[in-house]
Amino acid sequence: MGLNSLTLREAQEGLKAKKFTSQELVKDCLDRIEETDGKIRAFLAKNPLALKEATENPQGIPVAIKDNFNTSGLETTASSNILKGYLPPYDATVVRKVKENNGIILGKTNMDAFAHGSSTETSDFGPTKNPWDLQRLPGGSSGGSAAAVAADQAIFAIGSETAGSIRGPAAWCGIVGLKPTYGRVSRYGLIAMASSTDSPGPLTKTVGDARTVYHWIKGQDPHDATTVDQGEGTVKEIRDLKIGLPKEYFRPEGQKEVNETVWQAAKVFERLGARLVEISLFDPQYAISVYTIVQRSEVSSNLGRFTGIRFGHGRETFNAENKRRIMLGTYALSAGYYDAYYKKAQQVRTVIIDDFKKTFEKVDLILAPTMPSVAPRLGVTQGQSMYGELADILTEPSSVAGLPAISLPCGFVAGLPVGLQLIGPLWQEEMILKAAEEFERNTAWHKEKPKL
Amino acid sequence: MSQGLTKAEVQHVAQLANLPLKEEEVVDFSQKLSETIDYVKRLNEVKTTAVAPTYQTGGTQNRFREDEITPSLPPTEALKNAERQYNNFFVAPDVWD
Numbered sequence: 001m002g003l004n005s006l007t008l009r010e011a012q013e014g015l016k017a018k019k020f021t022s023q024e025l026v027k028d029c030l031d032r033i034e035e036t037d038g039k040i041r042a043f044l045a046k047n048p049l050a051l052k053e054a055t056e057n058p059q060g061i062p063v064a065i066k067d068n069f070n071t072s073g074l075e076t077t078a079s080s081n082i083l084k085g086y087l088p089p090y091d092a093t094v095v096r097k098v099k100e101n102n103g104i105i106l107g108k109t110n111m112d113a114f115a116h117g118s119s120t121e122t123s124d125f126g127p128t129k130n131p132w133d134l135q136r137l138p139g140g141s142s143g144g145s146a147a148a149v150a151a152d153q154a155i156f157a158i159g160s161e162t163a164g165s166i167r168g169p170a171a172w173c174g175i176v177g178l179k180p181t182y183g184r185v186s187r188y189g190l191i192a193m194a195s196s197t198d199s200p201g202p203l204t205k206t207v208g209d210a211r212t213v214y215h216w217i218k219g220q221d222p223h224d225a226t227t228v229d230q231g232e233g234t235v236k237e238i239r240d241l242k243i244g245l246p247k248e249y250f251r252p253e254g255q256k257e258v259n260e261t262v263w264q265a266a267k268v269f270e271r272l273g274a275r276l277v278e279i280s281l282f283d284p285q286y287a288i289s290v291y292t293i294v295q296r297s298e299v300s301s302n303l304g305r306f307t308g309i310r311f312g313h314g315r316e317t318f319n320a321e322n323k324r325r326i327m328l329g330t331y332a333l334s335a336g337y338y339d340a341y342y343k344k345a346q347q348v349r350t351v352i353i354d355d356f357k358k359t360f361e362k363v364d365l366i367l368a369p370t371m372p373s374v375a376p377r378l379g380v381t382q383g384q385s386m387y388g389e390l391a392d393i394l395t396e397p398s399s400v401a402g403l404p405a406i407s408l409p410c411g412f413v414a415g416l417p418v419g420l421q422l423i424g425p426l427w428q429e430e431m432i433l434k435a436a437e438e439f440e441r442n443t444a445w446h447k448e449k450p451k452l
Numbered sequence: 453m454s455q456g457l458t459k460a461e462v463q464h465v466a467q468l469a470n471l472p473l474k475e476e477e478v479v480d481f482s483q484k485l486s487e488t489i490d491y492v493k494r495l496n497e498v499k500t501t502a503v504a505p506t507y508q509t510g511g512t513q514n515r516f517r518e519d520e521i522t523p524s525l526p527p528t529e530a531l532k533n534a535e536r537q538y539n540n541f542f543v544a545p546d547v548w549d
Contacts, residue, residue: 089529183510196508225515226508289492300469307470309544311533316472320480323471327462327481328488330469341492346505348498353506385484386491402509426509 002028004062005152005449008209011061022060022104025155026050029062029106033153036452041128042138042147045075046107053104060104064154066145067108068115069095069200070189074105078191079123080113082306082317092189093221094158094200101216106154109144113319114303115160115193117141118168118388121381122321129378130172131450132416136375139169140388145203146173150450156213157203162193163291163399164371164392166201167407171370171419174409174448176436177203178210179395181427182402183228186221192302194295195226197399206446207408207436214429232430236364238438239273243422244363246281249394254372257413262369262420265410268439269367277363282355286348287397292389293332293345294400300329324385353401356425365435366423368394370407374416398423406436409445417448456486 003025006014014020030050037043044067047053054060065071068078070088072095077083091099099105112122120143121127128143130136131151138147142159146169149157159166161179170177178201185200192198202213220229245266250259270276303326308314318326332341359366372394381387389396398405403426407419424432440446457465462482466473473481527540536543 086533089525089532181510183512222517226510226512228510228512286495286498289495292488293492293495304470308535310530310542314472315470318471320477323473323477324481324484324488326469326471327465328485331457331465331485331489334465334468343505344495344500345492346507347500347503348495350503350506351498351500353509385487400509 004028004032007205008156022054026054026062042144043107047105059102062106063103064109064148064157066159068191078114079111081124082312093186094217097217112141115141116321118391119381130375139172141165143169149175149203159203160200162197164395167370167395170407172375174417176210177407179405181404184218186224186227188223194298207440211433230427233428235430235434241274242363243274244277244279244366249368261411261418265420284393284397290345290348291396293341296325296329297332297342300326349400356401360425370419370421404429457482
């Protein structure tokens with residue numbers, strides 16, 4: 001196997017020990033992309049200077065960046081025709097930080113156009129395929145980033161989550177995806193979707209890698225007034241942890257084998273000394289409506305800037321899903337409907353937040369399946385008015401509450417990866433990462449690779 | 453609250469959103485938007501009397517800074533992707549009828 005199959009930690013150690021060079025590392029990734037991306041379609045614009053940058057930076061590590069992050073001089077489209085040909089004049093803060101930490105951009109990865117989806121099927125440039133089964137979807141909207149990591153095309157990737165867009169693809173592609181607390185990581189230069197929940201985060205092969213990248217990208221940014229320099233909370237040992245399993249998240253209409261796989265995985269934490277507690281959470285189905293209204297309202301406002309005046313093409317270039325979301329949002333914010341929809345949704349949002357707050361007085365972390373099923377087949381999203389929002393039922397509550405969460409591989413059903421998620425209180429990423437790392441140390445799911 | 457959106461309502465929203473819609477889109481959106489609105493009406497099952505709305509979970513407020521000039525994009529860079537520019541300005545369509 002080539003150097004492209006290394007983890008971030010292995011790549012860093014190998015480069016330091018001079019076992020191989022950064023050019024060899026980048027070249028193996030580029031070869032792997034050449035060899036497999038015809039089938040997977042994870043990448044959009046590729047960085048023609050990647051090998052040259054590796055020559056100039058002996059510590060360079062190849063990374064894939066989701067196409068909604070502005071990358072200076074490298075085409076950025078958010079997988080939408082409206083930005084075809086757009087060359088950003090600046091780097092997003094997250095991109096700048098990744099570069100400062102020796103990240104070498106291999107290219108931009110495919111996503112649902114403007115992140116309006118949970119499958120990567122609504123990309124204007126064609127869907128990305130799941131490396132575990134090319135007839136299936138990788139999840140979304142960070143599907144390209146997840147597929148690139150799962151297929152060992154990149155050592156790690158950057159994605160973003162508004163509700164499920166890091167965790168979902170991580171689960172369906174069998175990798176680690178961390179969604180930090182809203183406000184931990186700067187959104188400057190991230191093409192906005194829902195400004196009150198958008199959270200950039202890493203997609204990686206191991207929990208340790210996710211922690212490394214998380215520490216690179218977090219931190220207050222003068223360019224993003226919603227960022228906070230908050231410390232990490234006290235981290236408990238596994239044997240002192242109380243982990244809540246919410247019965248409402250093991251849904252009867254979900255895939256039975258997925259629920260069972262996650263239950264079995266939860267037992268690992270128990271064997272390691274944690275206490276598992278069955279809890280009851282506010283029914284997540286309400287979060288679907290909250291999220292649909294809040295997100296689509298904020299989308300309608302944020303996408304108002306795409307007029308073709310300062311950049312991009314005309315508004316008729318939006319795809320049907322983009323237009324539908326803008327329309328719903330505009331309606332929900334319009335005179336006569338604002339109170340009934342947007343304000344009501346934000347009130348139920350408070351109810352959800354309070355429910356989590358009360359729950360975290362009783363347990364330290366919440367454990368549940370990330371997605372109710374394994375990766376679906378291509379074509380499943382056609383003709384649906386709310387496919388994405390319905391599929392993300394298990395991630396929407398924590399997203400609207402701004403909470404941090406991680407998805408990690410915990411098993412397989414019929415050869416397709418299953419992810420479990422750990423949700424923590426605000427600002428408790430380190431507690432989540434520590435528990436996740438213990439699980440990973442005692443299992444081998446993260447070592448499985450798709451056969452391509 | 454109307455059961456579904458009429459064509460006229462869809463056209464009104466499209467105008468508010470500055471979205472040029474084709475005839476087939478108006479018909480499709482009437483149906484899809486109505487479906488979505490019917491779904492989200494479930495929120496009426498949740499009691500929210502005296503519950504304050506949450507607009508932002510991070511708790512930050514009023515981030516101010518001194519009114520000082522700091523490095524920013526030079527005009528040439530900022531105008532780079534504009535289709536039309538004039539004397540260091542973006543050119544916008546005429547808003548007068």
